[in-house]
Amino acid sequence: MNGMHASRLSTGLLLVVLSLTIASACTESSAAPTGARVPVAQPQVPQQPGQPGAKAPAKHPVEIAPAVAKLGKVGPNSVTPAKFTITNTTAAPLTVTAAQPSCKCTAISDIVGAVLAPGASLELTASLKAPPTPGPKDAKVFIYFADMKMPLIAMLEGEVEMSVVAEPAFVDALKGVTKGTIKVRSKDGKPFRVLTAGGKAPVIAGFDAAKDTPRNTYEVAWDVAGATVLPLWWTIETDRPDVAILPLRIRHETTGFKWDMPRYERQWFVKDQIVFAGQMTVGAPTEVTIELEYFNPKNAPRRADWRDFRSVAVTDPSITVEVLEKTPIGEDHLELKLRLTPTKPGSIASDIIVTTATGAGPIPLVAKAK
Numbered sequence: 001m002n003g004m005h006a007s008r009l010s011t012g013l014l015l016v017v018l019s020l021t022i023a024s025a026c027t028e029s030s031a032a033p034t035g036a037r038v039p040v041a042q043p044q045v046p047q048q049p050g051q052p053g054a055k056a057p058a059k060h061p062v063e064i065a066p067a068v069a070k071l072g073k074v075g076p077n078s079v080t081p082a083k084f085t086i087t088n089t090t091a092a093p094l095t096v097t098a099a100q101p102s103c104k105c106t107a108i109s110d111i112v113g114a115v116l117a118p119g120a121s122l123e124l125t126a127s128l129k130a131p132p133t134p135g136p137k138d139a140k141v142f143i144y145f146a147d148m149k150m151p152l153i154a155m156l157e158g159e160v161e162m163s164v165v166a167e168p169a170f171v172d173a174l175k176g177v178t179k180g181t182i183k184v185r186s187k188d189g190k191p192f193r194v195l196t197a198g199g200k201a202p203v204i205a206g207f208d209a210a211k212d213t214p215r216n217t218y219e220v221a222w223d224v225a226g227a228t229v230l231p232l233w234w235t236i237e238t239d240r241p242d243v244a245i246l247p248l249r250i251r252h253e254t255t256g257f258k259w260d261m262p263r264y265e266r267q268w269f270v271k272d273q274i275v276f277a278g279q280m281t282v283g284a285p286t287e288v289t290i291e292l293e294y295f296n297p298k299n300a301p302r303r304a305d306w307r308d309f310r311s312v313a314v315t316d317p318s319i320t321v322e323v324l325e326k327t328p329i330g331e332d333h334l335e336l337k338l339r340l341t342p343t344k345p346g347s348i349a350s351d352i353i354v355t356t357a358t359g360a361g362p363i364p365l366v367a368k369a370k
Contacts, residue, residue: 070157071128071156072158074137074158074160076131076133084123093117095114096122096145098143099141099142100329105129105131109124128156128158133276136158138156138158140155142330164243166246167182186240192238195237198234198235231255234249245367247276260362262360262361265359266356266360267306273363274363275363277348280368282343283341288340290336290338290352290354291336294307314365316365320340349364350364351365
C-alpha cells in the first residue's frame with residue numbers, strides 16, 4: 001500500500017514539474033528577450049475574399065452570369081462591352097430599383113424599374129472604358145432590388161495593354177534589389193527608339209543609339225541604387241506617337257501599403273494611383289479624372305466631411321491645374337475632373353496634391369509635353 005502511495009505521489013510530482021516546465025517555456029517564448037526588437041503593430045487592413053481567414057461573401061438570392069466578365073487584353077482608352085444575365089431564383093417577383101456603376105468608366109443599359117417574375121431573366125449590358133494607363137482594370141455595377149438590402153454585383157475585369165509592352169511590367173526593387181533589366185518590345189513588330197529610361201539616357205544591352213538602326217525589342221537597364229525615396233512609377237519614353245511614355249510600377253517596401261500612410265487618418269485614398277496624361281501639348285489643356293474612395297480599415301468614427309473638397313495643386317510649377325467638376329458617387333466615392341495645362345516642353349513626373357476637409361494626399365502625374 002505504501003509502495004502504491006509512493007508511486008502515485010511520484011507520478012503527481014512529475015506531472016506538476018512538467019506543467020511548470022511547459023508554462024515556463026510558453027512564458028519565455030511570448031516575451032521578447034533583452035535587446036530584441038519587438039514588432040510594432042501595423043494598421044489592420046480588411047481581408048479580401050480568398051485571403052486566409054477571410055469570410056466568404058454572402059450568397060445573393062438573385063443569380064448573375066457570368067459572375068465576372070473577363071475582358072482579357074484591351075487597348076488604352078478603348079470601350080469593351082459585356083453582357084450579364086440576371087435571374088430571379090426567388091419565389092416572389094422582384095423590381096430593380098437602382099443600378100449604379102462604381103465609376104463613370106462604366107456605362108450600363110437601363111434596367112431600373114424592370115420586374116422579374118420568379119424564374120425570369122433580365123439582360124444587363126455594361127461597357128468598360130479603359131484608362132490610358134497599362135495594367136489591370138476592374139469595375140462593378142451594383143444592382144438593387146425592392147425589399148433587399150444587399151445589392152447584386154456585376155463585375156468586369158480587363159488588362160490594359162499598350163502597343164509597346166514591358167516584360168516584366170514593373171521594376172522589381174524588393175528585398176534590397178537595386179538593379180535589373182526589362183525587355184521592351186512592340187506588339188506589332190515595328191521598330192522604335194527608346195529615348196529615356198527613368199528620366200535619363202537609356203542604358204540598353206548590345207545597342208548603340210549613335211550608330212545602330214532602331215529595333216523592335218530592347219533590353220533596358222534600370223538602377224535605383226542610392227535612392228532614399230522611390231517614386232511609385234518608373235517611365236520609359238519612346239519615339240512612337242501612340243506610346244510616348246510607358247509607365248511601370250516600382251515594387252519596393254516603401255511603395256506598397258507604407259506609401260501615403262496619412263490615408264488612414266484622412267479616410268480616403270486614390271483609386272488609381274497615377275494620373276497618366278500621356279502626350280500633352282504646351283499651352284493646350286488636357287482633361288483628366290481622379291477618383292477618391294472612402295478608406296477606414298481601422299473602423300474609426302466615420303468622417304462625414306472626408307470628401308469636402310478644398311483645393312488641388314501640382315508640385316511641378318510648369319503645369320497649371322483647375323477643377324472642372326466635383327461629383328459625389330454613392331456614399332464612398334468622389335470624382336474630380338481636372339484640366340491640366342503644361343507651360344513648357346519636357347517630361348513630367350510630378351504629384352497632384354488633393355486636399356479635402358480631412359487632409360491632403362498625393363497622386364503621381366506622368367506625362368510628356370511637346
